Amino acid sequence: MDADTLRAILDAQAMQQQKAFDAQAMQRQMRHQKTLDAVMERMERMFSAMGATPAGAPASTAEFVTNSLSTRLPEFTYDPDSGCRFDVWYNRYEDIIANDGSTLDDAAKARLIVSKLDAATYARFTNHILPKKTFDVSLDETVKILKELFGHNTSVFARRYAYLRTQRNDETIRDYTGLVNRHREMAEFNDVTPEQMKCLVWICGLANPEDADIRVRDLRKMENNPQTTLKELSAEIQQFVDTRCQALRKPAIINTVWYVSQRRPHWAKDCDFANKTCHDCKRVGHKKGYCKNFTSKKKPIPKQKRRSANNVVTARPKLLPPLVSLKSANNTEINVRGHFNCNFNIDGHEGRGNCHEADTTSLLGLDWIAQDEPLFRRLTKGAICNVSASKLNTLRTSLTKQLQKQFVTVFAPGLGRCVKSKAHLALKPDAKPVFGKARPVPYAALPRISQEIDRLVAADVLSPIDHSDWAAPIVVVQKISPTLRRLLYWTERRTQATPAPTSNA
Incomplete structure (x- = not known):
């Protein structure tokens, strides 16, 4: 193969590789374009949605601010004896609600304040605004009602009077100073005239x-009347003192002369007792004490016989043994000496019956009253017989529902709590801390013990702590009835250094 042929083959392969590379680059560019188009389309849909509902972001911000303020604000519990009043609580956190919650409207602020009320305070507030609901009351009205319901339980003048009578008892100097300052603020002395x-x-x-x-x-x-002046007050009290002195003053004893009797010589025609009967001799013409002495032709009765004759004339009926056993209203026995049968007369109506001799005041029995028909009718005229009790259950049910609706906190489920007074346990000055080890309990009882302790903590009977120098173990007792509580708490150590209160304390 010559050089030209080899060059031609290499050029052909290079062209094919270039075409393949261009094709791949084109595909990557197309895929990138499709991805970019999809992203743009998604962003367009998101922006269009944001433009259609511009109130979505503020709603989320308001919810975030509400949750943040709810976490920062503590729960309000009404305790006037300790100074825990709503006006103190609101004055402390009003700036946080107003400034940090500036993005919230008044309705959201009112809901936030109501949500920080404890169960008893919320129930009392909702009962007071009935038939309205909490969302029907504005912010200003909510704050005003809460200040009235959970503010001072005494008047301003009574608080000022208590402030002037403030004394140091067992407090330290610093505590006494704080007490004076607190009473000064409660008395509102800046407004006194x-x-x-x-x-x-x-x-x-x-x-x-x-x-x-x-x-x-x-x-x-x-x-x-707080605007009363000292002159008006003293004048009214002086009038009251004068009236009381006149009422307590003893009336003077007045001895009135009704008749003056004088012993003087007088003629028989002028005698005032010419037609009077003597009570001694029963003769007419003189008064008692001026009987004429005369000699009786009858033989005088011996003194002993005369006494016997008098006994016959003045004899009393024989007292028979008692027939009844009597008790007074306080269930004490009444001594009954006996009884006798006699005739009696009540308002002109005669009768006969037994008279009982007893160590008590005179009482008229029904057996004697029944023999006097007018008196018996007057006493029994207003008597009601055959009383029907068919509606008793209905009335009892309605009364129960009414009381449950009126006093919600009293009938609420769970354990009650007294907030009117506080119990204080004082240790002896030389007492040393004692930390008792926990007693072993069955492993199977641990879940029930934990559940019972959680229930008592939720009911504010127990309070969890991280550290204490004093500790006493608990004693677990299984009850027979499943409806009863399964835990009883007793102190294991009852020494002189750590005395435990008893039921007689």
Whole structure:
């Protein structure tokens, strides 16, 4: 093969390779163009969708801001004794809600505030705004209602009076200083007028125990009318004191002379007792004590016989053994001496029956009352017989539903909690921390124990902590009834250093 033929073959192969390379390049370019067209088409659809719904992005932003604020704000729990009121909570976080939540509308801010109420506070708020719902109440109205429901439980004047009577008990100097500052803010002394200040000082000066009713009357007067001046207050209290003194003053004893009797000589025609009968001798013409002495022709009765004759005349009926056993209203026995049969007269109606002699006041029995028909009718006229109780179950059911609707928190499921007072356990000064090891429990009981502890933590009966110098194990007791609680908690150590409270404490 000569050189020309070889060159021609190489050129032909080079041309074929160039054509194949160009074809592959064309295919890659076409595939790239198709991919680019698909991407452009997808971007066009996305931009068109964004242009059709411009409110989509703000809605997502509002949701993000709401979730962020909800995480930062703590839950509100009403406890006026500790100063946990809604006005304090709102004043603390109002700036965060207003500035950090500036992109939110008023309805979203109101929903955020309502969502931070605890269960008891939310139930009380929703019951107060019925028949409205929470979304029907504006932001300003929501804040106003919450401040009224969960604010101070005393009037402004009562708080000012309590502030002026603030005393240090067992607090430290720093705690006492903080207490004075807190009471000062609660009393709102920036708005007090000079007359109100004088009235406060005047009432605080009534410290004697006998002035307690006057002090209460003054406080009630100032609460009803805060604009009362000291002159008006003192005038009203002076009138009250004068009226009370007149009511307590003993009336004077007046001895009225009804008749004056004088022993003097007089003629028989002028005697005032000419037609009077003497109670001693039963004769007419003189009064008792002026009987004329006369000699009886009868033989005098011996003293012993005369006593016997008197006994016959003044004899009493024989007392028979008691027939009944009586008890008073407080279930104490009444001593019954006996009974006798006699005739009686009630308002002109005569009858006969047994009279029982007892150590009690006089009582009229039904057996005697029944013999006096007018009296018996008056007593039994208003009696109601055959009382029907067919609607009792319906009334009981309706009353139960009404109470459950009115007091939602009382009938709520779960364990109740008292928020009116707090219990404090004080250790002895020389007590040393004791950390008791956990008691072993069956492995099969661990899930139920964990479930019970989680339930108590959710109900705020127990609070989880990370570290404690004191610890006591729990004792697990299996109950027979499945409806009862399966855990009982007892303290294992009851020493002098760590005394445990008992039911008698």
